[in-house]
Amino acid sequence: MTMSTDPIEGVEQPSDSPGTSTRYSKHIILTTYPGQSGIEPVPLEWGAADAKSRGPIVVSRSGNLLKRRNAIGAHGGSYSIYNALAIAAGDLDADFRPDLRNSEPTFNFPWQPAWADKTKIVSLDPYGHDIVNQFKQELEAGWDIRPTMAVTRANMKLAEIAEDVKNGLLEVDGSILVDSSGEVRVTKVAAEPVWYLPGVAERFGVDEGTLRRTLFEHTGGSYPELITRPDLKTFLPPIGGLTVYIFGPPERIADENVKLALRVHDECNGSDVFQSDICTCRPYLAFGIREAVREAQNGGSGVVIYFRKEGRALGEVIKYLVYNARKRGGDTADKYFTRTENIAGVRDMRFQALMPDILHWLGIKKIDRMLSMSNMKHDAIVDTGIKILERIPIPDEMIPSDSRVEIDAKIQSGYFTTGKKLTDEELTQVKGRGWEKWEDIAVSRSTLLFRRCF
Numbered sequence: 001m002t003m004s005t006d007p008i009e010g011v012e013q014p015s016d017s018p019g020t021s022t023r024y025s026k027h028i029i030l031t032t033y034p035g036q037s038g039i040e041p042v043p044l045e046w047g048a049a050d051a052k053s054r055g056p057i058v059v060s061r062s063g064n065l066l067k068r069r070n071a072i073g074a075h076g077g078s079y080s081i082y083n084a085l086a087i088a089a090g091d092l093d094a095d096f097r098p099d100l101r102n103s104e105p106t107f108n109f110p111w112q113p114a115w116a117d118k119t120k121i122v123s124l125d126p127y128g129h130d131i132v133n134q135f136k137q138e139l140e141a142g143w144d145i146r147p148t149m150a151v152t153r154a155n156m157k158l159a160e161i162a163e164d165v166k167n168g169l170l171e172v173d174g175s176i177l178v179d180s181s182g183e184v185r186v187t188k189v190a191a192e193p194v195w196y197l198p199g200v201a202e203r204f205g206v207d208e209g210t211l212r213r214t215l216f217e218h219t220g221g222s223y224p225e226l227i228t229r230p231d232l233k234t235f236l237p238p239i240g241g242l243t244v245y246i247f248g249p250p251e252r253i254a255d256e257n258v259k260l261a262l263r264v265h266d267e268c269n270g271s272d273v274f275q276s277d278i279c280t281c282r283p284y285l286a287f288g289i290r291e292a293v294r295e296a297q298n299g300g301s302g303v304v305i306y307f308r309k310e311g312r313a314l315g316e317v318i319k320y321l322v323y324n325a326r327k328r329g330g331d332t333a334d335k336y337f338t339r340t341e342n343i344a345g346v347r348d349m350r351f352q353a354l355m356p357d358i359l360h361w362l363g364i365k366k367i368d369r370m371l372s373m374s375n376m377k378h379d380a381i382v383d384t385g386i387k388i389l390e391r392i393p394i395p396d397e398m399i400p401s402d403s404r405v406e407i408d409a410k411i412q413s414g415y416f417t418t419g420k421k422l423t424d425e426e427l428t429q430v431k432g433r434g435w436e437k438w439e440d441i442a443v444s445r446s447t448l449l450f451r452r453c454f
């Protein structure tokens, strides 16, 4: 195969390639180059004063947009693959354009100076929720421009909140906390990642070329334009995004005169949804929601931000391998992080450096009550100029006994605490639950049944 670079012709699809599709031309454009004839990216000036002077993010390769794209990657984060599958399966037209009527935000977040600051927001599109309004003409002309953020509202119900009402820790106000079943009114913002590569590189203290080359190499060479198009500075990576849960009127978040309670939470599916008791994730999340509701009821604002960074962004498979190593090797707090490092090479890949972007987008300048003990979250937030006035650890009575190992290891490694920091010797004594053998459980159960029968 030969590669022609001018004009955009690409390579011929090999005749022996399986399932040659009639949906696409026989020429496959593997990549593009800045000087190629016809290549004319839509101007995009990250950090410009407003959406129109910034320009829309155009990432689609469909039709003529291939020449006008100003971003690398694809919409939808990790769901871009499902989108491709739907097209491959014939369920979705490759040139489909969404009908965005009535999809506008339920609350108009006011413009913040950070939206026009290319150092404050580098991992999401500050105008991603407002494209229907900002880029009407382009949409009407048939351009494929998509929202990367969405704002909606909902009611949610949490068992722990119902418990808090029952125990007198929260009062039903009929507006924020609707009733004693734990029903709460909430405004939600979903955001997909949109990276301004020079800004992301700067946050990690690497040069842009190194970041681009590393992303290219370690995604199986999936995004060659990271290498061939240094003029394209924006990348929509195939990773999960975040959701903001706002309790109380959203306009209060940016108001420095009222208090703000904030929990930044990273996904832990096993605990958050299924309530496994090996970690403190769901209890801290529920505590965060309770305190956010309380702050909103007191005339302030409560915010919980949920990031899709399962297993400290190592993924659930790695996490379960670590759990096995912990349970088989003797689960003690002194070895907690070593077990992860043995399997993943590092203990954490969450890179909290990008996390504060959403706080700046919301217009947060200070956090009165930070519901987190993490030094990494704290330092990342404070480093970008947001003040944290008080840090609130998870209350002791909310810590499941099997997760003492995790919490004591975290405190030892630098997590904030108002309690006692254990010595190295004491850490070896903090033990998690061992595994019972299935055979033993089954035997004792059958013995029981046997006894009951006679």
Ligand SMILES: Nc1nc2c(ncn2[C@@H]2O[C@H](COP(=O)(O)OP(=O)(O)OP(=O)(O)O)[C@@H](O)[C@H]2O)c(=O)[nH]1
Binding pocket: 264, 265, 266, 267, 268, 269, 279, 280, 281, 284, 309, 310, 311, 312, 313, 314, 318, 319, 322, 323, 340, 371, 372, 373, 374, 377, 406, 410, 415
């Ligand atoms: N790899 C790995 N990940 C874990 C383990 N235990 C918990 N996690 C993950 O650790 C993350 C915990 O995130 P958070 O609940 O935000 O807590 P944190 O950042 O440690 O700090 P706090 O804000 O103080 O709660 C989640 O992504 C969990 O899935 C473990 O043993 N191994």
Ligand SMILES: [Zn+2]
Binding pocket: 268, 271, 272, 279, 280, 281, 282
């Ligand atoms: Zn967890």
